[in-house]
Amino acid sequence: MSEFSPRIVGFLCNWCSYAGADLAGLSRLEYPTNIRIIRVMCSGRVDPAFIIEAFKEGADGVLVAGCHLPSDCHYIAGNFKANRRVALLKRVLEQFGIDPERLRIEWVSASEGQKFAMVVTKMVEDLKKLGPSPIRPGGGDGV
């Protein structure tokens, strides 16, 4: 069996984090290929239902990335809302047997290509340690 390769869905805000991911590429910074990025206008757009759907579909991890707290948000305070929702959702996920570590929220500005590459690299490393999502066919945290 080949090495476990986690699948990550990333919700990135258009203004900071998506641009930060672009900068990582522009700077030719290499990071693992595991993430699939979905662009949203604001991290505050990320409905917890999107995240749940990703886990339901077998994602090993979900990343929400937005503009830095407190004041970088293009829409004033969408990042605060995302932060609150993710914090709550982590608790809900835990009750369903999904390690809250699988859901991450990070603040990546448009000038932080390096940080974006590091966030993905670290997340892939951590997910490898955690193993496949319990929801994924063949996965098992014992659920």
Added chain:
Amino acid sequence: MNQEAEKPRVGVYICGCGLNIAGVVDVKEVAEYAATLPDVAVARSYVYMCSEPGQALIRNDIHDMKINRVVVGSCSPHMHEPTYRRLVEEEGLNRYIFEMANLREQVSWCHAHHHREATEKAKDLIRMAVAKARLLQPLEKREVEVEARGLVVGGGVAGLRAALDIAERGFQACVVERSPFIGGRATQLNRVILTDQDALDVVGPLIDQAEENRNVTIYTNSELEEVGGYIGNFEASITQKPRYVSPKCTACGKCAEVCPVEVPDQFNIGLTKRKAIYMPYRGAIPPIYAVDDAACTRCGECVKVCEPNAIDLSGKPHDIKVRAGTIIVASGFDPLLPDGLYGFGRYGNVITQFQLERMLSKTYPAGEDVYNPFADESPKNVVFILCAGSRNEERPYCSRICCTVALKNAKLIKETSPESRVSIAYRDVRVFGKRQEEYYEEARRTGIALFRYLSERPPLVEGESPDGRLSVSIDDPTLGREVKISADLVVLAEPMLARADSAELAAKLGISRTADNFFREAHPKLRPLDTPTDGVFLAGVAQGPKDIAESIIQGSGAAARATIPISKGRVEIEPIIAQVDVDLCGGCKICESLCEYGAISVEEDEAGKMRAKVTEAACKGCGVCGAACPTKAITMLHFTNDQVMAQVRAALREEVAR
């Protein structure tokens, strides 16, 4: 054309970007894969999709193959989304039926050594883009009329230049200035850098022109309280505080002579005192004295001596409403008062550079009780310390102008009093821009001494008494030893700070700030005059430290940007907004409480039910409301739940099936 009713026919176009993408991703394989996806009518790869022949492939397919959804897999949408949106629009489709997959910045450039994985990732991203494209809906263009007036916040050089430019184009400009006098910080300066002209001679004509221009309305002593509306139709609420002195004032100054109240004069950065009724300097504009409301005791002495009967202490603040199509923020800066740094605050003869500007200015008051070492022309021993309070952990930014300003002041002191000894302790001498390097050489030739210091070993300023001689020790790494200078005066080149209330102003205008608290531009390179909020522009130091010339440039630039929608008369706004399905809405008001723009409110409908309603023109399309709506009554156009969910599933499902 009603694309809605048609079955989706997706065209997928994979760009090689020369070898930028094709060198890593097997673009042919990705195109072949794309052709197998549901509703994909055609999939092609090409070396440069954004080139004329590349665009022609898409144009032809729209006509020949009746493509009604277009997916391009190429660079970041931040690069070419506008290009392709324009293309599909030119071919008669709605621009919002276009979707992009980022195969360059987010695939080939960051996975250059993993060709197989990169190709698989590209396929996934294309599958996700197609999944979204199948569900894309044409969106209606939105247009609003534009009020032919620009509102300028701040009456300093940047704001006045902007207002004049708007006015000279034939539109109305309205300036809101907090202080009772216009001209801003520039009127406090002594001489300007590079030309060494008197600052008032430089900015005086600008102030006069703004004051005299019929298209410019200036509200002094006024605060911007609130801004509602959106591009084209902003409505500003302004409170004008009473001046208590009418234009009948002849500026004779008798009122100030009899006024018994003395307060620190902020125009002189607290170095002197002024009366409660005052004019910061002779010739200030408007040439009308003003009463400092907070300091005045209403004793009435001034009223008694005023010959033209210009003073009335019963004035009340009044509210002004201004409608404006666009807004320019030129609210300026505050100079740092670096308390505790290098003995500032402890020794009276440690001053800031801004205070030095005042002391050297011809409008600085004379008198026995006024501290001014330059009142006589005897030789002085002056040490400048640069980067005093900037380029450190608390304020990592460079204030940009202080090096050149210090050189200017050092040069002026040497020119007036060649016997003076002037030293500059610097970390780096950052002279930049046109003629500044030459200016640096000129200044050096006057015989000033420069000593370098390192940030980890800043100079040490010690004094024997609060006003006595100072000793400055500089550990110069170039000389490899410590230099000890005896000084009559130490001048700290302090940084410019964002205004203390910049967060409040940002909130009023719906704009944001960078880490240094200055206002954030929409893009640091491509849109330096715009803010992320449509119709709000930036000028002057409010956006970041700059000199007078740069502030004027930015004032003119912001005015040019701000008059584009005004001169067109109508402006198109993004149709990516929230929509409410009233049948699903339960009137819970969660959306209303979350919206930062007041764009969604819950109101009673004709049937007496509480329903959310979107003020379309105010909605910025962030989607915060949509994510929170418990009944899913809110649709975020172009980022609908269905569209995002389809992307999520497409991201994961293929691999699950495999």
